[in-house]
Amino acid sequence: MGAIPCRADRSTIVPPGGSRLMSADEKARSPKSRGLVGRIARGLASALVPTERTIVTREGWCYFGVMSVLLAAGLYQQVNLILLVSTLAAGPFLTSWIGSRALLRRLSVVRRVPAYVFSGDPLVVNYTLENGRRWTAALALFMEDSLVRVDGAAPGTAISPRVFFPRVPGRDRARVRWQAASPRRGKYGFRDLDLGTRAPFGLVERRVTIPLSEEIVIYPKIGQLTRRWFQLQRQASENRMGKRHDRSSQQEEYHGLRGYRSGDNPRWIHWRTSARRGELMVKEFEQQNEQDLAILIDPWLPRTKITRELRDAMEQAISFAATVCLETCRRQGRRLILGWTGATPEICQGQASVKLLHELLERLALLRPATEGTLAELIDTLPATSLRHSLLIIVSTRPINLAEEAERSSRLAGSSSRNLLSRAIVLNTAQGELSELIQEAGLTSRILLEQRFSTAGQDRFFSQEDRRRGVQSAEGKAAAP
Amino acid sequence: MNSILSYRASFYLMLTVAATILCGEATDSRLDSYLPVGVAAAGVLAFFTVDQSRRWGLPRTVANILAVGTLGLFFLESRPDDAQAIRCLGHWMIYLQLIKYFLPKTAEDDWFLFLLGLTQVLIGSVINQGDMVGAWLFVWAILAVWVLGLFFLQREIRRFRMDTEAGAASGQSAQDPYRGLFDVPFAGTTLRALALTLVLGGLVFLLLPRQVGATRSWSSGTMARHLTGFDEEVKLGQLGEILENDSVVMSVEITDENRTPMHLPGEPLFRGVTLSQYEKGGRWRRQVQRSLQTIVSLPPFRNTGPRKRAVIRQIIKLEPNDSTTLFAIRPILELSATSRLAPFLNPLDGTIFRPESRGGYDFEVLSDASSQAPQKNEIPPSSDRMKILLGMPETLKARFRKIALPLVQHLPDEGTGEAVTARARALESHLRDSGKFGYTLEMNVNDPQLDPVEDFLVNRKKGHCEYFASALALLLRSIDIPARMVNGFKGGDWNNLTQSMNVRQKHAHSWVEAYVGQDSDGSPLWITLDATPVMDRDESVAQVGGVSTKIRPLTDMIRYVWVFYILGYDASRQNRLLYTPIKETIRDVRRGYAMLWSWTKRGFAHLFNFQSIDAFISIKGFFVSFIVLSLLALIVRLAISVGNRLLHWWRGPTDDSAGLTAGILFYRRLAQMLADYDLERTPAETQHEFALRASRFLTGQPVQIQAVAEVPQKIVEAFYRVRFGHRDLDPDTLKELEENLDLLQTRLNTNPDQ
Known part of the structure; x- marks a missing residue:
């Protein structure tokens, strides 16, 4: 049981989210393994499962049937004109069989998959067909793809993207966009892609399997944290310090002064200096290292009789954790730890950054429900600094008695145990405790993520201001009878 | 050009051609003339109505009622003549097709229509075998391939749900998913696919196993065209009607006994009917059918014995006509047909015929090269029959005798075969070579009171072969030589490319056969007499046909391929065309390789034959070692090259660092x-x-x-x-x-x- 250093699980050659290009003429061989056994196995596999297939279509079989009847009649009666008609009918069939191979030559396929997709967001895949032939257009080609779960979880229904290219002129390319609702969170793999055509008559289908497998991670759904959450977090933070902090210095540190610019908040005007210098001067803040945050998830589910509500609660816990990770990673500097219970509890930690966010989202995407493991074991895996200072957010699908868990922990002494209890927010999703902390975003998760990051710099001060206002209003409400 | 509209238009065109094939040779059916036009018109109407907007389509209920109604039409049409049932079936399919035209169409409907078209073509192919059917069949095959290609494109659009129903309905305003489809590369690709399709279809057709004989058709009940001049009763001058007609009566391949093509010197006479009974007014009658009490089939001819007889084999493809008469060179030694209905010989006059009229007929005849030889199995004329063969009106006989006697009086009248022949030849020569008689197709009458033959002989002195033959026959009868007139064909259009002959109606001819006695075996001896001036007739025949005669070699060659290698393609022809050349090529190649191997063995044996080690140190040894080392280097290089290729294949594509x-x-x-x-x-x-x-x-x-x-x-x-x-x-x-x-x-x- 130890911390696993997180790393981006990306190929050094082709990152997910990029695009893969493959020619229909290339052999389906992976360049990775060079072992003798591997090569022999691949050779055997490719020999047994050919990459090119010719299939007679349903219409082709019917056509073949009619043709055979005519042929039999002609042969039986030895009437040459019946034989002539039947063999003329055989012409298209044979041409399809022989000529369809040429129709798939000099074509290249590109599949463009987004870097990440959030569960529930539309999954958009762009397929590009490039016709390398000089003159001849590629006619009526289709691509059949398959997206299957590869992380060992229940496979569920495979998604089979299918796109059609009516016509791609010579030396040109066409792109077709395929879109569908993304599946549940997890790791999925695009299998090898089939490029096929039934040209020229639709009687015989020719398919080429193009080695274009790649993986995609479906992140958990992201929501929007409510003001109530920020209040809760602030209270927990204050409890840690044991007193109220100056709001301005709670999360921002006074850095210096500068001239007023249009759009600056009037609250930031430093009146004394402004008066002294005869021009408006505003205070400039610098982000201060904030309190470390540890999000501990307990995705517990019973071994049997798992209700839909309980499963939804687990998914909500993961979604909540992902949203908190997003909010935390918007600004750099803060240390973030994500841990989860299980037979071997694990944590993933790092300085808040975009990269860390993606790593954490990927971990959350792959998180499986746990039937064993306790929170105490997870607490034991936390770094010492986190045990001492971090704000703990514990999200579970079952009731947690933190005091008992702390007692069970081998690394927590009495005082540190009390200290930890004061810094922890324990949420039981099965009890619906997340319902007022997170809400559905009107936008898709991806747009939400992009918006949050694109406005991270601009709204830093405004969001701080909002939070302060939230605090003020909360205080106001608290002060009210 | 919109691919959807092009597809639909091509589809209708293809179905119109299918209907044309079905109704191809309808010479006696007005309905068959109108149906293709109706199908074309319906196609145009459907194209501008239901194919533009579905609301123009027939309601399903109405369509179903109409479809049931077509059954009634089928019943009414087929009831009078059961033999026409298959043609009526084809008509019924056209009616169904027309109803389907005016319904909104799905892919399944289009397949159904395609199948209806195919069935029509099939029926048309069975019941019609004319040249035009072949041409239309070729056009249909091209259109069918084109339509199948376009149909596939439309189906794929529907399969991938890209088809906008509105688009399909609104026709030209529809957005075509195959914009820019009809460009030059597409034309090239289409032509390639078309050529490949037809070539592959043709190859399969040639390679399919055949039986010894191939039939051209079933007994389809087609109302075939009438062949004038070969009826029971022929009025004088009737034959002249067809002498200006250029249509083909039969195609003939002439070979020797071993089926090697040969070109006969002169123009062969293909004997048809014999006309024995002459009635006043220029009317010839055949022997009435009732009198044909015995018919015989000729046994296979065995050309054995000390002196082999020169024979002429004729492979004849007779075009559909309404006569039972068959044509061949006399005397006939063997007669066979691929059809189940074998031909027979009439022993009374040596003519051959088939059991039923209508339809085409393929038969093979082996004839003796000597035209004066007796006809096998022909019986000598009885006394009753002799009366018929000498019969003519008494008044006419006296006048004709007056004309004939001065021409033969210098010849002996012994009654022997030679004497009779000489007298007959003299009369023949008088008509043909005297220069007093001319050839014309014009039918003038100088003296209507006279018998037409007498009028020709005495006044006009101009006429066509029928007049000459009639005159000669009556002149012969007037001096008591039994004679009969024969209607048949003389010569034909010989094609050097195909080594075959197309006999047309314009080649129809009349000549005379005179009975000169019996041979030692008791067989009747008849001599052939042709009184028509040859040059004049040839000129007249050559003038018939007009411009088409200029491309006659080409059209005849196409016709030959159609008749002999498509309609009449059988096991023997298959052997001759494919298997024998292949066998011979393989045999030649094997023989060549064996020879090469033998030379190589001998060469190496000679090269490596060193008596001692010292003998190796010589110029011969140098050459041997040079050759061996060069070969070794070549083998090593080849091995390296192959090894590299294998290695490359084994490693797969370059996957580099x-x-x-x-x-x-x-x-x-x-x-x-x-x-x-x-x-x-x-x-x-x-x-x-x-x-x-x-x-x-x-x-x-x-x-x-x-x-x-x-x-x-x-x-x-x-x-x-x-x-x-x-x-x-x-x-x-x-x-x-x-x-x-x-x-x-x-x-x-x-x-x-x-």
Whole structure:
């Protein structure tokens, strides 16, 4: 049981989210393994499962049937004109069989998959067909793809993207966009892609399997944290310090002064200096290292009789954790730890950054429900600094008695145990405790993520201001009878 | 040009051609003349109504009622003549097709229509075998391939649900998913596919196993065209009607006994009917059918014995006509047909016939090269029959005798065969060679009071072969030589390319056969007499046909292929065309290789034959060692080459060091990323110039993107290092490039302007 250093699980050659290009003429061989056994196995596999297939279509079989009847009649009666008609009918069939191979030559396929997709967001895949032939257009080609779960979880229904290219002129390319609702969170793999055509008559289908497998991670759904959450977090933070902090210095540190610019908040005007210098001067803040945050998830589910509500609660816990990770990673500097219970509890930690966010989202995407493991074991895996200072957010699908868990922990002494209890927010999703902390975003998760990051710099001060206002209003409400 | 509309128009055209094939040779059916026109008109109407808008379509209920109604039509049409049932079935399919035209069509409906068309073609092919049917069949095959191709494109659109029903309905306003389809490359591809399809179909047709005989048709009950001049009763001058007709009566291949094509000198006489009974007024009658009490089939001819007889084999494809008469060169030795209905010989007059009229007929005849030889199995004329063969009106006989006697009085009248022959020849010569008689197709009468033959003989002295033959027959009878008139064909259009002959109606001819006694075996001896002036007749025949005679060799060749290699393609022809040449080629190749191997063996044996080691040190030894070493070097080089290829195949595509592929892939990723912003490298631009352009573009973007403006140049530099510098990129550089691209992508994606 130890911390696993997180790393981006990306190929050094082709990152997910990029695009893969493959020619229909290339052999389906992976360049990775060079072992003798591997090569022999691949050779055997490719020999047994050919990459090119010719299939007679349903219409082709019917056509073949009619043709055979005519042929039999002609042969039986030895009437040459019946034989002539039947063999003329055989012409298209044979041409399809022989000529369809040429129709798939000099074509290249590109599949463009987004870097990440959030569960529930539309999954958009762009397929590009490039016709390398000089003159001849590629006619009526289709691509059949398959997206299957590869992380060992229940496979569920495979998604089979299918796109059609009516016509791609010579030396040109066409792109077709395929879109569908993304599946549940997890790791999925695009299998090898089939490029096929039934040209020229639709009687015989020719398919080429193009080695274009790649993986995609479906992140958990992201929501929007409510003001109530920020209040809760602030209270927990204050409890840690044991007193109220100056709001301005709670999360921002006074850095210096500068001239007023249009759009600056009037609250930031430093009146004394402004008066002294005869021009408006505003205070400039610098982000201060904030309190470390540890999000501990307990995705517990019973071994049997798992209700839909309980499963939804687990998914909500993961979604909540992902949203908190997003909010935390918007600004750099803060240390973030994500841990989860299980037979071997694990944590993933790092300085808040975009990269860390993606790593954490990927971990959350792959998180499986746990039937064993306790929170105490997870607490034991936390770094010492986190045990001492971090704000703990514990999200579970079952009731947690933190005091008992702390007692069970081998690394927590009495005082540190009390200290930890004061810094922890324990949420039981099965009890619906997340319902007022997170809400559905009107936008898709991806747009939400992009918006949050694109406005991270601009709204830093405004969001701080909002939070302060939230605090003020909360205080106001608290002060009210 | 809209692919949907082109498809629909082509579909209707194909079905119209199918209907034309079905109704191809309807010479006696007005309905058959109108149906193709009706189908075409219905196609045009449907194209502009139901295919433009579904609301113009027939309601399903009405269509179903009409379909049931067509059954009634079928019943009414087929009831009078059961023999026409198959043709009526074809008509019924056309009625169904017409109803289907006016319904909104799905892919299944189009398949159904295609099948209806195919069935019509099939029925048409069975019941019609004329030249035009062949031409239409070829047109249909081309159209069918074209339509199948377009149909497939439309089906694929529907399969992938790209078809907008509105689009299909609104016709020209519909957005065509195959815009720009009909360009020059498409035409080229279509032609290639078409050629391949027809060639493959043709090859399969040629390779399919055949039986010994091939029939051209079933007994289809076709109302075939009438062949004038070969009826029970022939009025004088009737034959002249067909002498100006250029249509083909039969195609003949003439070979020797071993089926080697041969060209007969002169013009062979294909004997048809004999006309024995002459009635006043120029009316000839055949022997009435009732009198044909015995018919015989000739046994197979065995050309054995001390003196082999010269024989002529005629492979005859008779075009459909309504007569039972068959034509062949006399005397006939053997008679056979591929049909189940075998031909027979009439022993009374030596004519041959088939059991039923209508339809085409393929038969084979072996004739004696000597035309004066007696006809096998022909019986000598009885006394009753002799009366008929000498019969003519008494008044006429006296007048004719007056004309004939001065011509033969200098010849002996002994009653022997030679004497009779000489007298007959003298009369023949008088009519043909005296110069007093001329050839014409004009039918003038100088004296209507006279018998037409007498009028020809005495007054007009001009007429066609029928007049000459009638005159000769009556002249012979007037001097008591039994004679009969024969109607048949003389010669035909010989084609050197195909070594075959097409006999047309214009080649119809009349001549005379005179009975000269019996031979030692008791067989009747008849001599053939042709009184028609040859030159004049040939000139007249040559004038018939007009412009088409100029391309006659080509059209005859096409016709020959159609008749002999499509309609009449059987096992023997298959053997001759394919299997025998293949067998011979294989035998020749094997023989050649055996010879080569034997020479090589002998050469090597001679080369390596050294008596001692010392003998090796010689010029011969030098050559041997040079050859051996050269061969060894060649083998080693070949082995290395093969080994390299195998190794290459074993390793698969070049998968290089991570750096090489990675560098190029990074560049590709950059190019694809920028392509989304319409930044694409033009062919005239280097990658470096492209990167500079991209950087300038990024510099003009919001601040956050400006920060990554240098990324394209960095990527391109790495690409240059890998692609042109052949350097590997270290993992740190790769990682840095990856991060740069990630950053660029993130910034571009988060750009609010996009």
